[in-house]
Amino acid sequence: MADTTKTPLPVGAGYGVVIGVGFFFAFLMMFISYLQNRYTQYSTHQSEEFNTASRSVKPGLIASGIVSAWTWAATLLQSSTVAYQYGVAGPFWYAAGATVQILMFSILACKVKQNAPRCHTYLEIIKARYGTLAHLVFMLFAFVTNILVGSQLLLGGSAVVTSLTGMPVYAAIFLIPVGVCAYVILGGLRATFLCDYSHTLILMIIILYFMFNAYAVSPLIGSPNEMYNLLQKAGTQRPIAGNKDGSYVTLKSNFGLIFGVIQLCSGSGTVFLDQAYWQRAIASKPSTAVRAYLLGGLAWFAIPFGFSTTLGLAAAALTDNPRFPTYPEVPTSGQISSGLAAAFAAETLMGQGGAVALLIVLFMAVTSCASAELIAVSSLLTFDVYKAYIQPKATPKQLIFVSHIMICVFGLTMSVFACIWNAASIDLGWLFLVMGLLVGGAVFPTAFAITWRKQSKAGAIAGCLSGLAAGITAWLTTAKHYYGEITVETTGLSYPTLAGNLASIMTGLVVTTTITFIRPDNFDWEVTRAINAVATEGTTPIDTSTSELSDAGEKNEITAISAPTVAVSTPQTDLPAHLAPTTQEEDDPNTLRRAFKLACISAFVLTFILDFLLPMPMFFSGYIFSKGFFTGWVVVSFIWVFASSAISCLLPVWETRGGLVRLFKKMTKDLGRKK
Numbered sequence: 001m002a003d004t005t006k007t008p009l010p011v012g013a014g015y016g017v018v019i020g021v022g023f024f025f026a027f028l029m030m031f032i033s034y035l036q037n038r039y040t041q042y043s044t045h046q047s048e049e050f051n052t053a054s055r056s057v058k059p060g061l062i063a064s065g066i067v068s069a070w071t072w073a074a075t076l077l078q079s080s081t082v083a084y085q086y087g088v089a090g091p092f093w094y095a096a097g098a099t100v101q102i103l104m105f106s107i108l109a110c111k112v113k114q115n116a117p118r119c120h121t122y123l124e125i126i127k128a129r130y131g132t133l134a135h136l137v138f139m140l141f142a143f144v145t146n147i148l149v150g151s152q153l154l155l156g157g158s159a160v161v162t163s164l165t166g167m168p169v170y171a172a173i174f175l176i177p178v179g180v181c182a183y184v185i186l187g188g189l190r191a192t193f194l195c196d197y198s199h200t201l202i203l204m205i206i207i208l209y210f211m212f213n214a215y216a217v218s219p220l221i222g223s224p225n226e227m228y229n230l231l232q233k234a235g236t237q238r239p240i241a242g243n244k245d246g247s248y249v250t251l252k253s254n255f256g257l258i259f260g261v262i263q264l265c266s267g268s269g270t271v272f273l274d275q276a277y278w279q280r281a282i283a284s285k286p287s288t289a290v291r292a293y294l295l296g297g298l299a300w301f302a303i304p305f306g307f308s309t310t311l312g313l314a315a316a317a318l319t320d321n322p323r324f325p326t327y328p329e330v331p332t333s334g335q336i337s338s339g340l341a342a343a344f345a346a347e348t349l350m351g352q353g354g355a356v357a358l359l360i361v362l363f364m365a366v367t368s369c370a371s372a373e374l375i376a377v378s379s380l381l382t383f384d385v386y387k388a389y390i391q392p393k394a395t396p397k398q399l400i401f402v403s404h405i406m407i408c409v410f411g412l413t414m415s416v417f418a419c420i421w422n423a424a425s426i427d428l429g430w431l432f433l434v435m436g437l438l439v440g441g442a443v444f445p446t447a448f449a450i451t452w453r454k455q456s457k458a459g460a461i462a463g464c465l466s467g468l469a470a471g472i473t474a475w476l477t478t479a480k481h482y483y484g485e486i487t488v489e490t491t492g493l494s495y496p497t498l499a500g501n502l503a504s505i506m507t508g509l510v511v512t513t514t515i516t517f518i519r520p521d522n523f524d525w526e527v528t529r530a531i532n533a534v535a536t537e538g539t540t541p542i543d544t545s546t547s548e549l550s551d552a553g554e555k556n557e558i559t560a561i562s563a564p565t566v567a568v569s570t571p572q573t574d575l576p577a578h579l580a581p582t583t584q585e586e587d588d589p590n591t592l593r594r595a596f597k598l599a600c601i602s603a604f605v606l607t608f609i610l611d612f613l614l615p616m617p618m619f620f621s622g623y624i625f626s627k628g629f630f631t632g633w634v635v636v637s638f639i640w641v642f643a644s645s646a647i648s649c650l651l652p653v654w655e656t657r658g659g660l661v662r663l664f665k666k667m668t669k670d671l672g673r674k675k
């Protein structure tokens with residue numbers, strides 16, 4: 001842990017940001033919820049609105065929500081750690097290794113719209129398809145995923161808050177979620193989207209501030225040329241093991257590549273098994289879910305790539321500068337693994353201003369992701385535990401009440417687990433590399449549950465459990481084999497975590513497909529399409545064979561509204577009106593089929609480009625960047641961050657311009673009447 005006597009900011013700054021900014025957003029949310037309830041048709045007092053944002057959110061805001069949910073503390077801190085450890089390969093593999101899952105998720109987002117358009121959670125699909133035992137097994141993996149993600153957010157966030165301000169780490173761990181719980185309770189899922197938006201906006205501005213400072217302004221670096229020179233020098237003084245000639249400016253980095261593979265496996269678990277991503281698919285307008293995920297994935301890439309190509313590399317470049325916090329020593333491996341490379345760089349480059357900017361950007365990342373996790377877990381606990389097993393006939397009021405309670409329960413749970421990791425000397429780096437092997441077994445069984453009608457129940461359950469067993473076995477035996485003992489240190493190293501992650505995800509895949517091929521299922525998707533459906537006598541389901549539309553967007557809404565064959569009109573006794581789906585939730589099957597094709601082609605092509613076509617030739621040729629190539633690399637990171645800002649900050653405003661104008665008119669009319 002950092003020396004608290006030398007912190008760049010006073011302890012009050014830590015409390016100020018953690019409590020002050022948290023409650024600022026809570027009050028902002030209170031105001032937004034008031035406007036929403038008063039001037040729009042969406043009420044935060046309705047369970048459906050609270051948990052699914054009435055399934056009406058447009059792709060720009062969903063993309064912004066995806067960017068924000070996938071931007072963890074680790075996205076900023078761990079990416080800078082691997083930049084410090086592996087040079088330019090670190091930021092590249094961090095970003096490329098965790099973008100593809102979001103792109104791939106576009107396929108699941110489309111399938112969930114096709115095969116379970118009215119579900120609240122993905123576990124409802126598992127229960128409807130495979131029954132209670134599978135529901136409980138998958139629920140275990142879902143909760144483990146959310147607990148790991150939630151607690152590592154607080155672990156990484158609190159380590160940096162403590163290092164920058166000296167705030168006691170346990171105080172940070174418990175106080176960070178308080179404001180977030182408050183604003184999520186006040187606003188529900190739509191609130192998290194709006195706060196996600198504002199957080200992403202601030203995040204992008206601060207990332208650009210760091211980038212411009214490091215590459216254009218700072219007297220310590222000030223240009224890609226100088227960064228290149230400093231990195232070349234660092235490569236001769238502290239050569240990187242496993243990198244071509246020990247260089248910082250090459251993608252021929254053996255441990256960087258190993259990290260990339262771990263990132264691919266671990267990211268698959270933490271996206272596919274996290275209700276937060278399903279929730280964004282569920283909340284989006286059916287016809288645009290795919291677009292939202294593709295945009296969100298591409299926009300997210302820029303965050304770790306731009307941030308750590310700046311601060312992670314700056315930390316490596318400036319380690320020998322007298323302004324570097326650990327000078328004349330180099331940082332310890334424990335400090336780097338705790339995620340402090342970015343903090344050291346920000347402080348060296350910009351002094352207190354850098355520390356404040358980092359504190360804010362980190363707080364934005366932690367809280368926006370925490371809000372997504374809170375509402376995601378609250379939905380699972382409400383619909384998959386309370387409604388499924390405790391109170392099947394729960395009223396909307398009860399559902400909302402339970403959702404609120406569960407947000408607090410999970411907020412506390414995240415904090416308790418973060419304390420446990422901290423007390424056990426487990427840091428962000430360790431948790432980041434180990435997470436995937438604990439949940440990876442369930443990745444393919446979960447993806448197949450919504451995409452493959454043949455996957456059998458036995459295959460699904462056996463895939464999850466055997467993946468878990470194989471992952472843990474491979475992890476621990478590799479640690480013992482290579483390092484002779486099983487300790488926190490040896491189990492957090494590259495080879496054991498690589499073995500564990502690969503074993504877990506691949507065993508899950510092989511076991512579920514093998515068992516399925518032996519005795520395939522022939523599942524009828526009508527079962528999952530009927531989840532939460534309210535079939536009213538005398539009505540017919542929407543015709544799935546007609547309607548030719550060329551536009552996936554607005555035209556579809558028009559068709560949906562005017563569809564003559566409406567599946568729902570009157571609620572059944574056990575489902576309140578607002579829990580019943582509306583015709584707008586349905587989408588034209590042809591449009592969805594086209595969206596599915598787009599998702600598959602885009603996801604596979606982009607994955608191929610990002611993870612093979614771009615890096616592999618540079619890896620196998622052992623190319624060390626020239627100065628010109630490095631400058632181009634940095635320029636690309638700038639362009640990507642600008643493009644990402646346009647997607648996640650400008651697009652949502654552009655899409656809702658009509659609604660914003662209407663809201664403004666209603667407000668001014670209202671104010672005029674009151675005068």
Ligand SMILES: NC(N)=O
Pocket residue numbers: 070071072074075098267
């Ligand atoms: N969300 C991640 N993997 O940074």
